[in-house]
Amino acid sequence: MNRSQEVSLDTVRSGVRKKKKNKDTWAIIGFIAPAFIIYGVYVIYSIFMTFYYSMFDWTGIDANMVFLGLENYVRLFQDGVFWTSIQNNFLLVIASLFTQLPIGLIMALLLFSPIKGMRLFRSVYFMPFLMSTVAIGILFIFIYEGNYGLLNAVLGAIGLESLQTAWIGKESTAIWAVIATVCWQFAPFYMILFRATIVGIPEELYEAADIDGASGWQRFKSITLPLLMPIIITSAILSVIGSLKYFDLIYVMTGGGPNNSTELMATYMYKQTFTNFNMGYGSSISFSMFIIALIVTVFILLGDRSRRGNE
Numbered sequence: 105m106n107r108s109q110e111v112s113l114d115t116v117r118s119g120v121r122k123k124k125k126n127k128d129t130w131a132i133i134g135f136i137a138p139a140f141i142i143y144g145v146y147v148i149y150s151i152f153m154t155f156y157y158s159m160f161d162w163t164g165i166d167a168n169m170v171f172l173g174l175e176n177y178v179r180l181f182q183d184g185v186f187w188t189s190i191q192n193n194f195l196l197v198i199a200s201l202f203t204q205l206p207i208g209l210i211m212a213l214l215l216f217s218p219i220k221g222m223r224l225f226r227s228v229y230f231m232p233f234l235m236s237t238v239a240i241g242i243l244f245i246f247i248y249e250g251n252y253g254l255l256n257a258v259l260g261a262i263g264l265e266s267l268q269t270a271w272i273g274k275e276s277t278a279i280w281a282v283i284a285t286v287c288w289q290f291a292p293f294y295m296i297l298f299r300a301t302i303v304g305i306p307e308e309l310y311e312a313a314d315i316d317g318a319s320g321w322q323r324f325k326s327i328t329l330p331l332l333m334p335i336i337i338t339s340a341i342l343s344v345i346g347s348l349k350y351f352d353l354i355y356v357m358t359g360g361g362p363n364n365s366t367e368l369m370a371t372y373m374y375k376q377t378f379t380n381f382n383m384g385y386g387s388s389i390s391f392s393m394f395i396i397a398l399i400v401t402v403f404i405l406l407g408d409r410s411r412r413g414n415e
Contacts, residue, residue: 151394157387164383176388186389189367190396196283196368197347197400203287205339208294209332213324215299233292241356244285248272272358275365282357282366286350294339301335302328337408341401348397369393 158177161170180186211229219225232240247254250270259267271281305328313323351370354360360367360375369389377386 151391154387154391154394157383158385158391160384162383163381164377164386165381169384172384176385177392179385180388180392185364185367185372186369188364189369189372192279192366193348193350193368195279196286196350197344199283199287200290200343200347201340204291204343205294205336207287207291208339209298209336211291211295212298212302213328215295216302229295230292232289233296235289237289237352238356240285240289241353244281245272245357248281272366273362275363278358278362279366282354285357286353289353290343290346294343297335297339298332301332305331337404341404344400344404345397348400349393369396 159171159173161172161176162168215226215229248271250256250268250273253271255271256268259265269277272278309327310323313327318326349370350368351374354366354368354371355374358366360371370393373386373389373393376382376389380386
């Protein structure tokens, strides 16, 4: 085969590879395009339209839309109920980070302990997350009820009558009662995430640690915890975002009351939009929720990047 024939053959092969690559590229685009279209319509487009509606005085029903510019945001920053809702949301964020994640990790570690019946405990631990939020809300309404609730009955039985109160009927205790319920419901979700990650840790690492005489705490601190950090960061982001946009259990149990003491941004947005028919003001609350969640998430990611850079 002469030189010209070799060049011609290489050109043909290159053309075939390029054609195959283009075909694969279009196949990939064809598979991911539906997801991108759905994401664009229901997420990206919705975000822009939320900001657009927030600049109007509009009921959300009639065609009369009065342009206000940023007046809804000025009103929002002067709204005491909105600031109360932000405070309650961040209380929920802190409680979720420092309660749900540690409890989820402890339950995940317990599932690997040499105790008989752990398969049963695995199902029991996960049960709260499988229950309907409405069912959980109604269940805990009866538990927290001031006159015949289970919690007050238990406190009376052990001689702590002085602690009995209307847990979700008082402004000072309602938000903590609801937060405790939220943490009880979602801790099993993080347990599953942590357990799935622990299962993937190579057993050889623990065997080497045993040979070196490492204690259980040293194994956890030097092997388990560092390898869990990526999923811990992911769980923290999920917890923060979920807490900032949380709605359903609060709405079922208290509706934001008493006297707005359990109001969250999502419940306040719902009331303004669908109860008071103030779509513009409700949209400003919704867009503010998005901005706050975005800023907090960015800070978490930057903190994780800084941590990894210092390692």
